[in-house]
Amino acid sequence: xxxxxxxxxxxxxxxxxxxxxxxxxxxxxxxxxxxxxxxxxxxxxxxxxxxxxxxxxxxxxxxxxxxxxxxxxxxxxxxxxxxxxxxxxxxxxxxxxxxxxxxxxxxxxxxxxxxxxxxxxxxxxxxxxxxxxxxxxxxxxxxxxxxxxxxxxxxxxxxxxxxxxxxxxxxxxxxxxxx
Amino acid sequence: xxxxxxxxxxxxxxxxxxxxxxxxxxxxxxxxxxxxxxxxxxxxxxxxxxxxxxxxxxxxxxxxxxxxxxxxxxxxxxxxxxxxxxxxxxxxxxxxxxxxxxxxxxxxxxxxxxxxxxxxxxxxxxxxxxxxxxxxxxxxxxxxxxxxxxxxxxxxxxxxxxxxxxxxxxxxxxxxxxxxxxxxxxxxxxxxxxxxxxxxxxxxxxxxxxxxxxxxxxxxxxxxxxxxxxxxxxxxxxxxxxxxxxxxxxxxxxxxxxxxxxxxxxxxxxxxxxxxxxxxxxxxxxxxxxxxxxxxxxxxxxxxxxxxxxxxxxxxxxxxxxxxxxxxxxxxxxxxxxxxxxxxxxxxxxxxxxxxxxxxxxxxxxxxxxxxxxxxxxxxxxxxxxxxxxxxxxxxxxxxxxxxxxxxxxxxxxxxxxxxxxxxxxxxxxxxxxxxxxxxxxx
Numbered sequence: 001x002x003x004x005x006x007x008x009x010x011x012x013x014x015x016x017x018x019x020x021x022x023x024x025x026x027x028x029x030x031x032x033x034x035x036x037x038x039x040x041x042x043x044x045x046x047x048x049x050x051x052x053x054x055x056x057x058x059x060x061x062x063x064x065x066x067x068x069x070x071x072x073x074x075x076x077x078x079x080x081x082x083x084x085x086x087x088x089x090x091x092x093x094x095x096x097x098x099x100x101x102x103x104x105x106x107x108x109x110x111x112x113x114x115x116x117x118x119x120x121x122x123x124x125x126x127x128x129x130x131x132x133x134x135x136x137x138x139x140x141x142x143x144x145x146x147x148x149x150x151x152x153x154x155x156x157x158x159x160x161x162x163x164x165x166x167x168x169x170x171x172x173x174x175x176x177x178x179x
Numbered sequence: 180x181x182x183x184x185x186x187x188x189x190x191x192x193x194x195x196x197x198x199x200x201x202x203x204x205x206x207x208x209x210x211x212x213x214x215x216x217x218x219x220x221x222x223x224x225x226x227x228x229x230x231x232x233x234x235x236x237x238x239x240x241x242x243x244x245x246x247x248x249x250x251x252x253x254x255x256x257x258x259x260x261x262x263x264x265x266x267x268x269x270x271x272x273x274x275x276x277x278x279x280x281x282x283x284x285x286x287x288x289x290x291x292x293x294x295x296x297x298x299x300x301x302x303x304x305x306x307x308x309x310x311x312x313x314x315x316x317x318x319x320x321x322x323x324x325x326x327x328x329x330x331x332x333x334x335x336x337x338x339x340x341x342x343x344x345x346x347x348x349x350x351x352x353x354x355x356x357x358x359x360x361x362x363x364x365x366x367x368x369x370x371x372x373x374x375x376x377x378x379x380x381x382x383x384x385x386x387x388x389x390x391x392x393x394x395x396x397x398x399x400x401x402x403x404x405x406x407x408x409x410x411x412x413x414x415x416x417x418x419x420x421x422x423x424x425x426x427x428x429x430x431x432x433x434x435x436x437x438x439x440x441x442x443x444x445x446x447x448x449x450x451x452x453x454x455x456x457x458x459x460x461x462x463x464x465x466x467x468x469x470x471x472x473x474x475x476x477x478x479x480x481x482x483x484x485x486x487x488x489x490x491x492x493x494x495x496x497x498x499x500x501x502x503x504x505x506x507x508x509x510x511x512x513x514x515x516x517x518x519x520x521x522x523x524x525x526x527x528x529x530x531x532x533x534x535x536x537x538x539x540x541x542x543x544x545x546x547x548x549x550x551x552x553x554x555x556x557x558x559x560x561x562x563x564x565x566x567x568x569x570x571x572x573x574x575x576x577x578x579x580x581x582x583x584x585x586x587x588x589x590x591x592x593x594x595x596x597x598x599x600x601x602x603x604x605x606x607x608x609x610x611x612x613x614x615x616x617x618x619x620x621x622x
Binding site: 045046047048049050052053063072073074075076077078079080082085086087088089090091092093094099100103104107108109149160161 | 505
């Protein structure tokens, strides 16, 4: 854990961080607080893509860029689940996608961007945090199996299946009340 | 820039340049105002505005023209007149009233396009004769009776008299825009080597001019060719370089096109740096398409967003290659991996697909051999405990014509879903040989 992260963690323990601060947010399935706009969100768990697809279905007006390392997502399945395919652009950006993602976010054409590439470097995540905030684009990171400790990430969700839909563990939430 | 006040009966605008300029470019930019245009070599452009008065008021026209000239980096004197000669003389001399002008302006009335040297010679003789008898201004000339002029100076004087009184209309010479839109910049020697920034700076200027010319024609650039020439010597193995850009979406703005061009140049310059000074940069539009359909709506920003998206996608395709950035179009094929195809434009999906197909996995992988043994499925040699296994979900036959080399005898497939420990659900299929393959997984 880095010093900034440690400090933030300690602040959370003593209540020095106001977690009730809210931003404009998108409605999200099984997540009452929604997904804040202009932030970096990390999703993990065996149902993360199903949840993201349900999120797109719930917000049909959103333009989404779906960035992958290799072509794996099946667009037919998205259509079957009620997502409007005309609002989604797919991109096979490979491993070195930082520059492209930066251009996509800066363009402000897409309100949400999903990437399956894991980012380990904190400075990259910090850059994304600033870019998303400036362009009011929400960046979903779905590349890591385990949630990362990086402090620029505003919301971390671990999504699994439950009998009634999705079971969401909020691992970290900067904006809005903790669930 | 010196703009004369508009006359109510003005029909022609003259744009006069004190120094020689590329009047062809200016004339092309003026195509947005009127289709009746002509030029006087490299010094003047004439635009007929009477027919487009319902589209532009004179003030609006002048304001737009000033902006266009500023974008081209030009300064000019603009004047309105009854006809070509009148507008030319007013613009050239910066006046509204002709009467006070010296008689030498009669040469412009007689030959406004500077093409008839014989007429000019006779006009000069006539002017000298008038000055000898004390007639020095156009106002004095107007007072002379026509009968006296013809008897002394012949038809040239009659024409001059009619033209200063705007009694005869002039024929407009034929003018048409250039077939190929091209911009070229020559750099002085040793101005700069192969640095990107100064080159992009010059290129932006060229693209600004190109897109202004295209816009006035109602066109968009579909393909652009960029040529960069550098000084030839033995140290430089690639002194002439040519880059051809076929845009996926026709470009109408400098920003979008420059970003795409920049990516290619940056990659090329990185691989093969210029070692000698650059001499020439030339940008040519090799293909253009109609652009008037994309007129902007006043009620929403859809056109701007679409344009931004097209520019971004063009740039991403330049970086990652054709086919790597795409929209998806659903096609009728039962095989999951063939149930869609790539498309360059957004495509809405067909309705009623859920009724035809069972729910597909969110991700499809290249068919991979797996082994099912008891309660375990072995994927890449690693065992995963099976929590539950569905019955037959679907049987798909066909696709023999695709001749898959890597997956023999896979034309009849039985599909199953398997839930693994840890919550992961996979989709597998079984071939007639009893072999199992991983098809995909539910995220």
